[in-house]
Amino acid sequence: MTVLDHRHTAAVPGWLPGATAPRTDPAPLLPDTAPVRVLGTPAAEKADPALLRELYRRLVVGRRYNQQATTLTKQGRLAVYPASTGQEACQVAAALALGDQDWLFPSYRDTLAVVSRGVDPLEALTLLRGNAHTGYDPRASRTAPLSTPLATQAPHAVGLAHAARLAGDPVVALTMLGDGGTSEGDFHEALNFAAVLHAPVVFLVQNNGYAISVPLTQQSAAPTLAHKAVGYGMPGRLVDGNDAAAVHAVLGEAVERARQGGGPTLVEALTYRVEAHTNADDATRYRQDEEVAAWREHDPILLMERALRELGLLDEQLVQDAADEAEALAARMRAEFHADPELDPMSLFAHVYAEPTQQLREQAAQLAAELAAEAEVHH
Ligand SMILES: Cc1ncc(C[n+]2csc(CCOP(=O)(O)OP(=O)(O)O)c2C)c(N)n1
Secondary structure: OOHHHHHHHHOOOOOOOOOOOOOOOOHHHOOOOOOEOOOOOOHHHHOOHHHHHHHHHHHHHHHHHHHHHHHHHHOOOOOOOOOOOOOHHHHHHHHHHOOOOOEEEOEOOOHHHHHHOOOOOOHHHOHHHOOOOOOOOHHHHOEOOOEOOOOOHHHHHHHHHHHHHHHOOOOOEEEEEEOHHHHOHHHHHHHHHHHHHOOOEEEEEEEOOEEOOEEHHHHOOOOOHHHHHHHHOOOEEEEEOOOHHHHHHHHHHHHHHHHOOOOOEEEEEEOOOOOOOOOOOOHHHOOOHHHHHHHHOOOHHHHHHHHHHHOOOOOHHHHHHHHHHHHHHHHHHHHHOOOOOOOOHHHHHOOOOOOOOHHHHHHHHHHHHHHHHHHHHHO
16 A cells, blocks of 8 residues: 555545545546447347438448548649548448538548538548638538647537527537647537537547557557546447448437437547558558558448448449449549649638638738739730
8 A cells, every 4th residue: 555545445425525526436437448330230120220221321421522522632622631441430420420400510531521521522632632721601501610730629519519509509519620639729628618508519539549640659648538428427428430321320419419409419429541641641651561452351332332222221222322423523623623723822812701800801902912923924
């Protein structure tokens, strides 16, 4: 027995009165001990067949979207694309778990979630094409811009959700991050604020194993990333991130809990980034082919197909319709991205502040003069 042991045994009963005492036993907040699974388990039989088929359709279309966008980067038609190939279950389930009144706060890897939420598939790629603007109306779609700085979208989600709660609107905000994002200060501040304010927020961490070349083992010593919830006083859930039905169920519960005033939830979805970080990365430099191959066997579309077949829900028509829709979308992407967009450099200054600052006005005037001078030269 050491002096420190005494601290553990005496802490709660002998705690001094006042505001510093722990308010609840943290043990009930400990995350799931194993990832939640639905597909291939008895729970699949209780799942809504229409939902499973809808998830399948979205997965197939989503995979094709990822493939086509990646190809467009190779042709120089798209500046950068952080593919969510292999992570489509998280992407489509996140979009489906939200209602129309809710808000999504995505990261740069979550274009597919934005599209699955109903934003035009081409508009959703505007930022990644090199435009200064988001390309879609965040207010109309209740979808924040894709966040390039890691985890900054998390405090934004908390702020919006808290404001909505104060206004009495039954809005839930769901924010998506990567495993690397959970090391950012913004992530921790967001969790703390969300728990203290009891904000209706769901944090979805897609643990895809890597932050560019940094594997999770070098990123975090937490037993699971879901454990990070406990210290802030919210539940942490662990789910198989390639099981679309499980991700949908776990997120659905968390969204409902938040809507009913139950506060925030952190969900860790175990998944894998099958492609490189972006088209600017060579993943073979830091991971083995066998690892990728093993995850391809646990692919979200494979899991869903297998489950649908077992349940007698995979008919020719569904397969054909999903494939046709996917090809039509890919063809539209190719056609639309064939030409370079016409950009107005002056639009750079739009939508920054409601009232442009003096500095921005000066910069805008300077750019306008430079453009006019250039036009004169070419005249
Ligand atoms: C604040 C901040 N720091 C560093 C970067 C550079 N950066 C871009 S992606 C990335 C890795 C992120 O990994 P993870 O959060 O696991 O997400 P994933 O890309 O795997 O979806 C880093 C460090 C950044 N975008 N923002």
